[in-house]
Amino acid sequence: xxxxxxxxxxxxxxxxxxxxxxxxxxxxxxxxxxxxxxxxxxxxxxxxxxxxxxxxxxxxxxxxxxxxxxxxxxxxxxxxxxxxxxxxxxxxxxxxxxxxxxxxxxxxxxxxxxxxxxxxxxxxxxxxxxxxxxxxxxxxxxxxxxxxxxxxxxxxxxxxxxxxxxxxxxxxxxxxxx
Numbered sequence: 001x002x003x004x005x006x007x008x009x010x011x012x013x014x015x016x017x018x019x020x021x022x023x024x025x026x027x028x029x030x031x032x033x034x035x036x037x038x039x040x041x042x043x044x045x046x047x048x049x050x051x052x053x054x055x056x057x058x059x060x061x062x063x064x065x066x067x068x069x070x071x072x073x074x075x076x077x078x079x080x081x082x083x084x085x086x087x088x089x090x091x092x093x094x095x096x097x098x099x100x101x102x103x104x105x106x107x108x109x110x111x112x113x114x115x116x117x118x119x120x121x122x123x124x125x126x127x128x129x130x131x132x133x134x135x136x137x138x139x140x141x142x143x144x145x146x147x148x149x150x151x152x153x154x155x156x157x158x159x160x161x162x163x164x165x166x167x168x169x170x171x172x173x174x175x176x177x178x
Contacts, residue, residue: 053125061138063109066109070112071156071159072153072155084098090141135168142159
């Protein structure tokens, strides 16, 4: 019995000490593993690149077109007009909505090389929202954009290969196992 009373006295003393230290301004909340995990998840989400969090297929396709145009350097006027026309005709957007989509793609996709090298990670949040026809249409639009003027550079061809791999690799694996 005296052992239990000593243990309870020690626990109460520790709790009072922690309470007094908290009142002075010293916080031991960082010792809580649940709070630590929550802060860590929030920090990862807050510091993440917004380019790799796009869930809309239209925005992802617009991003891929922007990356294809910027992968050779600066976007030419011909590429910009092609992208705006594609947004208007294929996505059924007005002129102002198309220019807003292009400017938002330019704002979100600041690091074009990183997106071009990690197309699978870029498409991962939105991949299940794409229909088969949207996937084919996106690949076709990027191919048309790459064939403008300079008939596609090596970086654009690599980008096309990565896009095809990200869109259609999973389907090929599923067909082999059926």
